[in-house]
Amino acid sequence: MNPGGYIPNHVSFFRIGVLALEMSTGLLMNAFLIFAVYRDFLKTKTVSNSYKILLGLAISNVCFGILMSLALLDYFCSLGIFPTINPTYIYLYLLLFTITSCGWFSASLGFFYFIKISDFKSRCFSWMKTNISSFVPRMLLVTGTVSLFNSLLSNLLFIFRPTLSGNTTDYSPSMVSLLSRSSTTFVKTAIISTVLPFLVVFTTTLFTVVALKKHRKRMKNVQTSDSLHMRSYENVVRRMTHCLLFYVIFYVVMIIVYFVVITWVESGFWLLLLLLNSFSPVQSTLLVLANPRLKAAWKEIFLCAHLQEMFSTKKQQN
Structure with a gap:
Protein backbone atom coordinates (compact mmCIF):
# COMPACT_ATOMS: atom_id res chain seq x y z
CA MET A 1 0.00 0.00 0.00
CA ASN A 2 1.34 3.38 -0.94
CA PRO A 3 -0.48 6.26 0.77
CA GLY A 4 -0.81 9.14 -1.62
CA GLY A 5 2.29 8.07 -3.53
CA TYR A 6 4.55 9.54 -0.87
CA ILE A 7 6.31 6.43 0.34
CA PRO A 8 7.23 2.99 -1.04
CA GLY A 26 2.82 8.45 25.29
CA LEU A 27 0.13 5.99 26.34
CA LEU A 28 2.22 4.81 29.30
CA MET A 29 3.00 8.32 30.56
CA ASN A 30 -0.57 9.56 30.25
CA ALA A 31 -1.98 6.38 31.75
CA PHE A 32 0.37 7.04 34.68
CA LEU A 33 -1.04 10.57 35.03
CA ILE A 34 -4.58 9.19 35.14
CA ILE A 53 -6.84 19.85 34.47
CA LEU A 54 -4.09 17.25 34.24
CA LEU A 55 -6.72 14.51 34.16
CA GLY A 56 -8.49 16.11 31.19
CA LEU A 57 -5.17 16.60 29.39
CA ALA A 58 -4.08 13.01 30.01
CA ILE A 59 -7.40 11.58 28.83
CA SER A 60 -7.26 13.59 25.60
CA ASN A 61 -3.69 12.40 24.97
CA VAL A 62 -4.63 8.78 25.64
CA CYS A 63 -7.54 9.05 23.20
CA PHE A 64 -5.22 10.57 20.59
CA GLY A 65 -2.77 7.70 21.05
CA ILE A 66 -5.54 5.12 20.69
CA LEU A 67 -6.87 6.77 17.51
CA MET A 68 -3.41 6.96 15.94
CA SER A 69 -2.70 3.35 16.90
CA LEU A 70 -5.98 2.30 15.29
CA ALA A 71 -5.14 4.12 12.05
CA LEU A 72 -1.64 2.66 11.84
CA LEU A 73 -2.90 -0.83 12.68
CA ASP A 74 -5.47 -0.51 9.91
CA TYR A 75 -2.73 0.59 7.50
CA PHE A 76 -0.20 -2.13 8.28
CA CYS A 77 -2.74 -4.98 8.68
CA SER A 78 -5.25 -3.88 6.00
CA LEU A 79 -8.21 -4.23 8.35
CA GLY A 80 -10.56 -2.16 6.18
CA ILE A 81 -12.01 -0.23 9.12
CA PHE A 82 -13.07 2.71 6.93
CA PRO A 83 -15.11 1.16 4.07
CA THR A 84 -17.26 4.28 3.55
CA ILE A 85 -16.80 8.01 3.93
CA ASN A 86 -18.98 8.44 7.05
CA PRO A 87 -16.68 6.49 9.41
CA THR A 88 -13.83 8.52 7.96
CA TYR A 89 -15.47 11.82 8.91
CA ILE A 90 -16.26 10.51 12.41
CA TYR A 91 -12.66 9.39 12.88
CA LEU A 92 -11.30 12.73 11.66
CA TYR A 93 -13.61 14.62 14.00
CA LEU A 94 -12.47 12.56 16.99
CA LEU A 95 -8.82 12.95 16.01
CA LEU A 96 -9.15 16.72 15.61
CA PHE A 97 -11.06 16.89 18.90
CA THR A 98 -8.23 15.17 20.79
CA ILE A 99 -5.65 17.49 19.23
CA THR A 100 -7.70 20.61 19.97
CA SER A 101 -8.63 19.56 23.51
CA CYS A 102 -4.98 18.80 24.24
CA GLY A 103 -4.07 22.34 23.23
CA TRP A 104 -6.85 23.91 25.29
CA PHE A 105 -6.18 21.79 28.37
CA SER A 106 -2.52 22.83 28.13
CA ALA A 107 -3.67 26.45 27.94
CA SER A 108 -5.96 25.91 30.93
CA LEU A 109 -3.07 24.54 32.97
CA GLY A 110 -0.93 27.54 32.14
CA PHE A 111 -3.80 29.91 32.92
CA PHE A 112 -4.44 28.12 36.23
CA TYR A 113 -0.88 28.68 37.45
CA PHE A 114 -1.07 32.27 36.22
CA ILE A 115 -4.20 32.89 38.33
CA LYS A 116 -2.81 30.94 41.29
CA ILE A 117 0.53 32.75 41.48
CA SER A 118 0.02 36.30 40.23
CA ASP A 119 -1.38 39.25 42.20
CA PHE A 120 -4.10 41.25 40.48
CA LYS A 121 -5.70 44.65 40.75
CA SER A 122 -8.45 43.69 38.34
CA ARG A 123 -11.66 42.60 40.04
CA CYS A 124 -12.23 39.86 37.48
CA PHE A 125 -8.85 38.18 38.02
CA SER A 126 -9.07 38.75 41.77
CA TRP A 127 -12.43 36.98 41.83
CA MET A 128 -10.95 34.07 39.86
CA LYS A 129 -8.10 33.75 42.33
CA THR A 130 -10.38 33.92 45.36
CA ASN A 131 -12.85 31.45 43.87
CA ILE A 132 -10.34 29.23 42.07
CA SER A 133 -12.04 26.02 43.26
CA SER A 134 -15.35 26.98 41.68
CA PHE A 135 -13.70 28.61 38.66
CA VAL A 136 -11.73 25.54 37.50
CA PRO A 137 -14.81 23.36 36.73
CA ARG A 138 -16.26 26.22 34.69
CA MET A 139 -12.97 26.61 32.85
CA LEU A 140 -12.91 22.88 32.06
CA LEU A 141 -16.49 23.08 30.78
CA VAL A 142 -15.57 25.97 28.49
CA THR A 143 -12.46 24.08 27.34
CA GLY A 144 -14.50 21.04 26.36
CA THR A 145 -17.17 23.11 24.62
CA VAL A 146 -14.66 25.17 22.63
CA SER A 147 -12.82 21.99 21.60
CA LEU A 148 -16.04 20.38 20.38
CA PHE A 149 -17.06 23.34 18.20
CA ASN A 150 -13.53 24.01 16.99
CA SER A 151 -13.14 20.39 15.90
CA LEU A 152 -16.49 20.53 14.11
CA LEU A 153 -15.45 23.61 12.14
CA SER A 154 -12.06 22.07 11.37
CA ASN A 155 -13.69 18.88 10.12
CA LEU A 156 -15.58 20.91 7.52
CA LEU A 157 -12.27 21.49 5.72
CA PHE A 158 -12.03 17.75 5.13
CA ILE A 159 -15.69 17.27 4.27
CA PHE A 160 -15.30 19.57 1.27
CA ARG A 161 -11.97 18.06 0.21
CA PRO A 162 -12.32 16.16 -3.10
CA THR A 163 -9.79 13.54 -1.95
CA LEU A 164 -12.06 12.54 0.92
CA SER A 165 -15.48 13.14 -0.56
CA GLY A 166 -14.91 10.97 -3.62
CA ASN A 167 -16.24 7.47 -4.10
CA THR A 168 -14.68 5.14 -1.56
CA THR A 169 -17.22 2.30 -1.80
CA ASP A 170 -15.20 0.27 -4.34
CA TYR A 171 -12.32 -0.33 -1.93
CA SER A 172 -11.38 0.21 1.70
CA PRO A 173 -8.51 2.70 1.90
CA SER A 174 -6.75 3.05 5.22
CA MET A 175 -6.98 6.25 7.23
CA VAL A 176 -3.25 6.79 6.69
CA SER A 177 -3.86 6.71 2.93
CA LEU A 178 -6.74 9.16 3.22
CA LEU A 179 -4.77 11.55 5.44
CA SER A 180 -1.75 11.43 3.15
CA ARG A 181 -3.88 12.77 0.32
CA SER A 182 -4.80 15.79 2.44
CA SER A 183 -1.63 16.06 4.50
CA THR A 184 -1.24 19.81 3.95
CA THR A 185 -4.86 20.39 4.97
CA PHE A 186 -4.35 18.25 8.07
CA VAL A 187 -1.24 20.18 9.15
CA LYS A 188 -2.92 23.53 8.47
CA THR A 189 -5.96 22.44 10.49
CA ALA A 190 -3.82 21.29 13.42
CA ILE A 191 -1.91 24.58 13.46
CA ILE A 192 -5.05 26.74 13.24
CA SER A 193 -6.83 24.71 15.93
CA THR A 194 -4.01 25.02 18.44
CA VAL A 195 -2.45 28.41 17.73
CA LEU A 196 -4.77 30.27 20.12
CA PRO A 197 -4.13 27.84 23.03
CA PHE A 198 -0.43 28.18 22.33
CA LEU A 199 -0.65 31.97 22.58
CA VAL A 200 -2.50 31.58 25.90
CA VAL A 201 0.24 29.28 27.26
CA PHE A 202 2.96 31.62 26.02
CA THR A 203 1.36 34.75 27.48
CA THR A 204 0.37 33.31 30.85
CA THR A 205 3.77 31.70 31.37
CA LEU A 206 5.57 34.97 30.69
CA PHE A 207 3.33 36.89 33.11
CA THR A 208 3.77 34.18 35.73
CA VAL A 209 7.54 34.34 35.50
CA VAL A 210 7.45 38.14 35.82
CA ALA A 211 5.12 37.91 38.84
CA LEU A 212 7.40 35.40 40.55
CA LYS A 213 10.46 37.59 40.04
CA LYS A 214 8.68 40.60 41.54
CA HIS A 215 7.49 38.55 44.49
CA ARG A 216 10.98 37.14 45.03
CA LYS A 217 12.36 40.64 45.37
CA ARG A 218 9.76 41.55 47.96
CA MET A 219 10.41 38.40 49.98
CA LYS A 220 14.16 38.29 49.50
CA ASN A 221 15.06 38.53 53.17
CA VAL A 222 11.84 37.15 54.61
CA GLN A 223 11.75 33.51 55.72
CA THR A 224 8.09 32.48 55.95
CA SER A 225 6.00 29.51 54.95
CA ASP A 226 5.05 31.44 51.84
CA SER A 227 8.64 31.34 50.68
CA LEU A 228 8.45 27.55 50.59
CA HIS A 229 5.40 27.79 48.40
CA MET A 230 7.13 30.31 46.18
CA ARG A 231 10.11 28.01 45.70
CA SER A 232 7.77 25.22 44.68
CA TYR A 233 6.02 27.55 42.26
CA GLU A 234 9.37 28.63 40.87
CA ASN A 235 10.17 25.00 40.10
CA VAL A 236 6.82 24.64 38.40
CA VAL A 237 7.35 27.76 36.30
CA ARG A 238 10.83 26.58 35.38
CA ARG A 239 9.37 23.37 34.08
CA MET A 240 6.55 25.30 32.43
CA VAL A 257 6.60 20.64 7.59
CA TYR A 258 3.57 22.51 6.26
CA PHE A 259 5.41 24.91 3.95
CA VAL A 260 8.44 22.86 2.91
CA VAL A 261 8.73 19.21 3.85
CA ILE A 262 5.39 17.74 2.71
CA THR A 263 5.57 19.61 -0.59
CA TRP A 264 9.15 18.74 -1.49
CA VAL A 265 10.07 15.56 0.39
CA GLU A 266 8.50 12.20 -0.48
CA SER A 267 8.59 10.96 3.11
CA GLY A 268 7.14 14.20 4.48
CA PHE A 269 3.87 12.61 5.54
CA TRP A 270 5.65 10.03 7.68
CA LEU A 271 7.74 12.78 9.20
CA LEU A 272 4.42 14.43 10.11
CA LEU A 273 3.26 11.24 11.85
CA LEU A 274 6.52 11.01 13.78
CA LEU A 275 6.18 14.65 14.80
CA LEU A 276 2.55 14.39 15.93
CA ASN A 277 3.17 11.26 17.97
CA SER A 278 6.20 12.81 19.69
CA PHE A 279 4.08 15.55 21.26
CA SER A 280 2.28 13.41 23.83
CA PRO A 281 5.27 11.59 25.41
CA VAL A 282 7.42 14.72 25.59
CA GLN A 283 4.66 16.87 27.08
CA SER A 284 3.62 14.26 29.65
CA THR A 285 7.26 13.74 30.69
CA LEU A 286 7.72 17.47 31.23
CA LEU A 287 4.50 17.62 33.24
CA VAL A 288 5.67 14.81 35.52
CA LEU A 289 9.00 16.55 36.07
CA ALA A 290 7.17 19.81 36.85
CA ASN A 291 5.06 18.35 39.65
CA PRO A 292 6.83 17.09 42.82
CA ARG A 293 3.87 14.89 43.74
CA LEU A 294 3.88 13.23 40.34
CA LYS A 295 7.65 12.74 40.50
CA ALA A 296 7.31 11.12 43.91
CA ALA A 297 4.52 8.87 42.66
CA TRP A 298 6.61 7.90 39.62
CA LYS A 299 9.58 6.97 41.80
CA GLU A 300 7.39 5.02 44.18
CA ILE A 301 5.63 3.05 41.45
CA PHE A 302 8.29 2.47 38.81
CA LEU A 303 11.54 2.85 40.74
CA CYS A 304 10.31 0.86 43.73
CA ALA A 305 11.10 3.69 46.12
CA HIS A 306 9.30 1.93 48.96
CA LEU A 307 11.56 -1.11 48.57
CA GLN A 308 14.67 1.08 48.53
CA GLU A 309 13.47 2.85 51.66
CA MET A 310 12.79 -0.49 53.36
CA PHE A 311 16.26 -1.84 52.55
CA SER A 312 17.94 1.39 53.69
CA THR A 313 16.01 1.19 56.97
CA LYS A 314 17.15 -2.38 57.56
CA LYS A 315 20.75 -1.44 56.89
CA GLN A 316 20.56 1.39 59.40
CA GLN A 317 19.06 -0.95 62.00
CA ASN A 318 21.82 -3.50 61.48
Whole structure:
Protein backbone atom coordinates (compact mmCIF):
# COMPACT_ATOMS: atom_id res chain seq x y z
CA MET A 1 0.00 0.00 0.00
CA ASN A 2 1.34 3.38 -0.94
CA PRO A 3 -0.48 6.26 0.77
CA GLY A 4 -0.81 9.14 -1.62
CA GLY A 5 2.29 8.07 -3.53
CA TYR A 6 4.55 9.54 -0.87
CA ILE A 7 6.31 6.43 0.34
CA PRO A 8 7.23 2.99 -1.04
CA ASN A 9 5.09 -0.03 -0.25
CA HIS A 10 7.52 -1.32 2.38
CA VAL A 11 7.89 1.17 5.22
CA SER A 12 11.25 0.90 6.93
CA PHE A 13 11.40 -0.92 10.24
CA PHE A 14 13.04 2.16 11.71
CA ARG A 15 9.95 4.30 11.14
CA ILE A 16 7.68 1.58 12.46
CA GLY A 17 9.86 1.17 15.54
CA VAL A 18 9.99 4.90 16.27
CA LEU A 19 6.22 5.26 15.85
CA ALA A 20 5.59 2.27 18.11
CA LEU A 21 7.99 3.67 20.73
CA GLU A 22 6.38 7.12 20.63
CA MET A 23 2.83 5.82 20.91
CA SER A 24 3.61 3.28 23.65
CA THR A 25 5.56 5.87 25.66
CA GLY A 26 2.82 8.45 25.29
CA LEU A 27 0.13 5.99 26.34
CA LEU A 28 2.22 4.81 29.30
CA MET A 29 3.00 8.32 30.56
CA ASN A 30 -0.57 9.56 30.25
CA ALA A 31 -1.98 6.38 31.75
CA PHE A 32 0.37 7.04 34.68
CA LEU A 33 -1.04 10.57 35.03
CA ILE A 34 -4.58 9.19 35.14
CA PHE A 35 -3.54 6.53 37.67
CA ALA A 36 -1.71 9.11 39.81
CA VAL A 37 -4.82 11.30 39.97
CA TYR A 38 -6.98 8.29 40.85
CA ARG A 39 -4.45 7.15 43.48
CA ASP A 40 -4.38 10.61 45.03
CA PHE A 41 -8.18 10.66 45.07
CA LEU A 42 -8.28 7.35 46.97
CA LYS A 43 -5.98 8.83 49.61
CA THR A 44 -7.48 12.29 50.00
CA LYS A 45 -11.07 11.67 48.78
CA THR A 46 -10.75 14.81 46.69
CA VAL A 47 -9.08 15.95 43.46
CA SER A 48 -6.97 19.10 43.47
CA ASN A 49 -7.67 21.80 40.90
CA SER A 50 -4.42 21.23 39.00
CA TYR A 51 -5.07 17.48 38.93
CA LYS A 52 -8.50 18.08 37.39
CA ILE A 53 -6.84 19.85 34.47
CA LEU A 54 -4.09 17.25 34.24
CA LEU A 55 -6.72 14.51 34.16
CA GLY A 56 -8.49 16.11 31.19
CA LEU A 57 -5.17 16.60 29.39
CA ALA A 58 -4.08 13.01 30.01
CA ILE A 59 -7.40 11.58 28.83
CA SER A 60 -7.26 13.59 25.60
CA ASN A 61 -3.69 12.40 24.97
CA VAL A 62 -4.63 8.78 25.64
CA CYS A 63 -7.54 9.05 23.20
CA PHE A 64 -5.22 10.57 20.59
CA GLY A 65 -2.77 7.70 21.05
CA ILE A 66 -5.54 5.12 20.69
CA LEU A 67 -6.87 6.77 17.51
CA MET A 68 -3.41 6.96 15.94
CA SER A 69 -2.70 3.35 16.90
CA LEU A 70 -5.98 2.30 15.29
CA ALA A 71 -5.14 4.12 12.05
CA LEU A 72 -1.64 2.66 11.84
CA LEU A 73 -2.90 -0.83 12.68
CA ASP A 74 -5.47 -0.51 9.91
CA TYR A 75 -2.73 0.59 7.50
CA PHE A 76 -0.20 -2.13 8.28
CA CYS A 77 -2.74 -4.98 8.68
CA SER A 78 -5.25 -3.88 6.00
CA LEU A 79 -8.21 -4.23 8.35
CA GLY A 80 -10.56 -2.16 6.18
CA ILE A 81 -12.01 -0.23 9.12
CA PHE A 82 -13.07 2.71 6.93
CA PRO A 83 -15.11 1.16 4.07
CA THR A 84 -17.26 4.28 3.55
CA ILE A 85 -16.80 8.01 3.93
CA ASN A 86 -18.98 8.44 7.05
CA PRO A 87 -16.68 6.49 9.41
CA THR A 88 -13.83 8.52 7.96
CA TYR A 89 -15.47 11.82 8.91
CA ILE A 90 -16.26 10.51 12.41
CA TYR A 91 -12.66 9.39 12.88
CA LEU A 92 -11.30 12.73 11.66
CA TYR A 93 -13.61 14.62 14.00
CA LEU A 94 -12.47 12.56 16.99
CA LEU A 95 -8.82 12.95 16.01
CA LEU A 96 -9.15 16.72 15.61
CA PHE A 97 -11.06 16.89 18.90
CA THR A 98 -8.23 15.17 20.79
CA ILE A 99 -5.65 17.49 19.23
CA THR A 100 -7.70 20.61 19.97
CA SER A 101 -8.63 19.56 23.51
CA CYS A 102 -4.98 18.80 24.24
CA GLY A 103 -4.07 22.34 23.23
CA TRP A 104 -6.85 23.91 25.29
CA PHE A 105 -6.18 21.79 28.37
CA SER A 106 -2.52 22.83 28.13
CA ALA A 107 -3.67 26.45 27.94
CA SER A 108 -5.96 25.91 30.93
CA LEU A 109 -3.07 24.54 32.97
CA GLY A 110 -0.93 27.54 32.14
CA PHE A 111 -3.80 29.91 32.92
CA PHE A 112 -4.44 28.12 36.23
CA TYR A 113 -0.88 28.68 37.45
CA PHE A 114 -1.07 32.27 36.22
CA ILE A 115 -4.20 32.89 38.33
CA LYS A 116 -2.81 30.94 41.29
CA ILE A 117 0.53 32.75 41.48
CA SER A 118 0.02 36.30 40.23
CA ASP A 119 -1.38 39.25 42.20
CA PHE A 120 -4.10 41.25 40.48
CA LYS A 121 -5.70 44.65 40.75
CA SER A 122 -8.45 43.69 38.34
CA ARG A 123 -11.66 42.60 40.04
CA CYS A 124 -12.23 39.86 37.48
CA PHE A 125 -8.85 38.18 38.02
CA SER A 126 -9.07 38.75 41.77
CA TRP A 127 -12.43 36.98 41.83
CA MET A 128 -10.95 34.07 39.86
CA LYS A 129 -8.10 33.75 42.33
CA THR A 130 -10.38 33.92 45.36
CA ASN A 131 -12.85 31.45 43.87
CA ILE A 132 -10.34 29.23 42.07
CA SER A 133 -12.04 26.02 43.26
CA SER A 134 -15.35 26.98 41.68
CA PHE A 135 -13.70 28.61 38.66
CA VAL A 136 -11.73 25.54 37.50
CA PRO A 137 -14.81 23.36 36.73
CA ARG A 138 -16.26 26.22 34.69
CA MET A 139 -12.97 26.61 32.85
CA LEU A 140 -12.91 22.88 32.06
CA LEU A 141 -16.49 23.08 30.78
CA VAL A 142 -15.57 25.97 28.49
CA THR A 143 -12.46 24.08 27.34
CA GLY A 144 -14.50 21.04 26.36
CA THR A 145 -17.17 23.11 24.62
CA VAL A 146 -14.66 25.17 22.63
CA SER A 147 -12.82 21.99 21.60
CA LEU A 148 -16.04 20.38 20.38
CA PHE A 149 -17.06 23.34 18.20
CA ASN A 150 -13.53 24.01 16.99
CA SER A 151 -13.14 20.39 15.90
CA LEU A 152 -16.49 20.53 14.11
CA LEU A 153 -15.45 23.61 12.14
CA SER A 154 -12.06 22.07 11.37
CA ASN A 155 -13.69 18.88 10.12
CA LEU A 156 -15.58 20.91 7.52
CA LEU A 157 -12.27 21.49 5.72
CA PHE A 158 -12.03 17.75 5.13
CA ILE A 159 -15.69 17.27 4.27
CA PHE A 160 -15.30 19.57 1.27
CA ARG A 161 -11.97 18.06 0.21
CA PRO A 162 -12.32 16.16 -3.10
CA THR A 163 -9.79 13.54 -1.95
CA LEU A 164 -12.06 12.54 0.92
CA SER A 165 -15.48 13.14 -0.56
CA GLY A 166 -14.91 10.97 -3.62
CA ASN A 167 -16.24 7.47 -4.10
CA THR A 168 -14.68 5.14 -1.56
CA THR A 169 -17.22 2.30 -1.80
CA ASP A 170 -15.20 0.27 -4.34
CA TYR A 171 -12.32 -0.33 -1.93
CA SER A 172 -11.38 0.21 1.70
CA PRO A 173 -8.51 2.70 1.90
CA SER A 174 -6.75 3.05 5.22
CA MET A 175 -6.98 6.25 7.23
CA VAL A 176 -3.25 6.79 6.69
CA SER A 177 -3.86 6.71 2.93
CA LEU A 178 -6.74 9.16 3.22
CA LEU A 179 -4.77 11.55 5.44
CA SER A 180 -1.75 11.43 3.15
CA ARG A 181 -3.88 12.77 0.32
CA SER A 182 -4.80 15.79 2.44
CA SER A 183 -1.63 16.06 4.50
CA THR A 184 -1.24 19.81 3.95
CA THR A 185 -4.86 20.39 4.97
CA PHE A 186 -4.35 18.25 8.07
CA VAL A 187 -1.24 20.18 9.15
CA LYS A 188 -2.92 23.53 8.47
CA THR A 189 -5.96 22.44 10.49
CA ALA A 190 -3.82 21.29 13.42
CA ILE A 191 -1.91 24.58 13.46
CA ILE A 192 -5.05 26.74 13.24
CA SER A 193 -6.83 24.71 15.93
CA THR A 194 -4.01 25.02 18.44
CA VAL A 195 -2.45 28.41 17.73
CA LEU A 196 -4.77 30.27 20.12
CA PRO A 197 -4.13 27.84 23.03
CA PHE A 198 -0.43 28.18 22.33
CA LEU A 199 -0.65 31.97 22.58
CA VAL A 200 -2.50 31.58 25.90
CA VAL A 201 0.24 29.28 27.26
CA PHE A 202 2.96 31.62 26.02
CA THR A 203 1.36 34.75 27.48
CA THR A 204 0.37 33.31 30.85
CA THR A 205 3.77 31.70 31.37
CA LEU A 206 5.57 34.97 30.69
CA PHE A 207 3.33 36.89 33.11
CA THR A 208 3.77 34.18 35.73
CA VAL A 209 7.54 34.34 35.50
CA VAL A 210 7.45 38.14 35.82
CA ALA A 211 5.12 37.91 38.84
CA LEU A 212 7.40 35.40 40.55
CA LYS A 213 10.46 37.59 40.04
CA LYS A 214 8.68 40.60 41.54
CA HIS A 215 7.49 38.55 44.49
CA ARG A 216 10.98 37.14 45.03
CA LYS A 217 12.36 40.64 45.37
CA ARG A 218 9.76 41.55 47.96
CA MET A 219 10.41 38.40 49.98
CA LYS A 220 14.16 38.29 49.50
CA ASN A 221 15.06 38.53 53.17
CA VAL A 222 11.84 37.15 54.61
CA GLN A 223 11.75 33.51 55.72
CA THR A 224 8.09 32.48 55.95
CA SER A 225 6.00 29.51 54.95
CA ASP A 226 5.05 31.44 51.84
CA SER A 227 8.64 31.34 50.68
CA LEU A 228 8.45 27.55 50.59
CA HIS A 229 5.40 27.79 48.40
CA MET A 230 7.13 30.31 46.18
CA ARG A 231 10.11 28.01 45.70
CA SER A 232 7.77 25.22 44.68
CA TYR A 233 6.02 27.55 42.26
CA GLU A 234 9.37 28.63 40.87
CA ASN A 235 10.17 25.00 40.10
CA VAL A 236 6.82 24.64 38.40
CA VAL A 237 7.35 27.76 36.30
CA ARG A 238 10.83 26.58 35.38
CA ARG A 239 9.37 23.37 34.08
CA MET A 240 6.55 25.30 32.43
CA THR A 241 9.19 27.31 30.63
CA HIS A 242 10.68 24.06 29.37
CA CYS A 243 7.20 23.11 28.15
CA LEU A 244 6.91 26.50 26.49
CA LEU A 245 10.20 25.98 24.66
CA PHE A 246 8.97 22.59 23.57
CA TYR A 247 5.73 24.13 22.24
CA VAL A 248 7.69 26.77 20.31
CA ILE A 249 10.00 24.18 18.76
CA PHE A 250 7.04 21.96 17.94
CA TYR A 251 5.19 24.80 16.19
CA VAL A 252 8.25 25.88 14.23
CA VAL A 253 8.78 22.33 12.98
CA MET A 254 5.08 21.99 12.13
CA ILE A 255 5.23 25.18 10.08
CA ILE A 256 8.35 23.93 8.30
CA VAL A 257 6.60 20.64 7.59
CA TYR A 258 3.57 22.51 6.26
CA PHE A 259 5.41 24.91 3.95
CA VAL A 260 8.44 22.86 2.91
CA VAL A 261 8.73 19.21 3.85
CA ILE A 262 5.39 17.74 2.71
CA THR A 263 5.57 19.61 -0.59
CA TRP A 264 9.15 18.74 -1.49
CA VAL A 265 10.07 15.56 0.39
CA GLU A 266 8.50 12.20 -0.48
CA SER A 267 8.59 10.96 3.11
CA GLY A 268 7.14 14.20 4.48
CA PHE A 269 3.87 12.61 5.54
CA TRP A 270 5.65 10.03 7.68
CA LEU A 271 7.74 12.78 9.20
CA LEU A 272 4.42 14.43 10.11
CA LEU A 273 3.26 11.24 11.85
CA LEU A 274 6.52 11.01 13.78
CA LEU A 275 6.18 14.65 14.80
CA LEU A 276 2.55 14.39 15.93
CA ASN A 277 3.17 11.26 17.97
CA SER A 278 6.20 12.81 19.69
CA PHE A 279 4.08 15.55 21.26
CA SER A 280 2.28 13.41 23.83
CA PRO A 281 5.27 11.59 25.41
CA VAL A 282 7.42 14.72 25.59
CA GLN A 283 4.66 16.87 27.08
CA SER A 284 3.62 14.26 29.65
CA THR A 285 7.26 13.74 30.69
CA LEU A 286 7.72 17.47 31.23
CA LEU A 287 4.50 17.62 33.24
CA VAL A 288 5.67 14.81 35.52
CA LEU A 289 9.00 16.55 36.07
CA ALA A 290 7.17 19.81 36.85
CA ASN A 291 5.06 18.35 39.65
CA PRO A 292 6.83 17.09 42.82
CA ARG A 293 3.87 14.89 43.74
CA LEU A 294 3.88 13.23 40.34
CA LYS A 295 7.65 12.74 40.50
CA ALA A 296 7.31 11.12 43.91
CA ALA A 297 4.52 8.87 42.66
CA TRP A 298 6.61 7.90 39.62
CA LYS A 299 9.58 6.97 41.80
CA GLU A 300 7.39 5.02 44.18
CA ILE A 301 5.63 3.05 41.45
CA PHE A 302 8.29 2.47 38.81
CA LEU A 303 11.54 2.85 40.74
CA CYS A 304 10.31 0.86 43.73
CA ALA A 305 11.10 3.69 46.12
CA HIS A 306 9.30 1.93 48.96
CA LEU A 307 11.56 -1.11 48.57
CA GLN A 308 14.67 1.08 48.53
CA GLU A 309 13.47 2.85 51.66
CA MET A 310 12.79 -0.49 53.36
CA PHE A 311 16.26 -1.84 52.55
CA SER A 312 17.94 1.39 53.69
CA THR A 313 16.01 1.19 56.97
CA LYS A 314 17.15 -2.38 57.56
CA LYS A 315 20.75 -1.44 56.89
CA GLN A 316 20.56 1.39 59.40
CA GLN A 317 19.06 -0.95 62.00
CA ASN A 318 21.82 -3.50 61.48
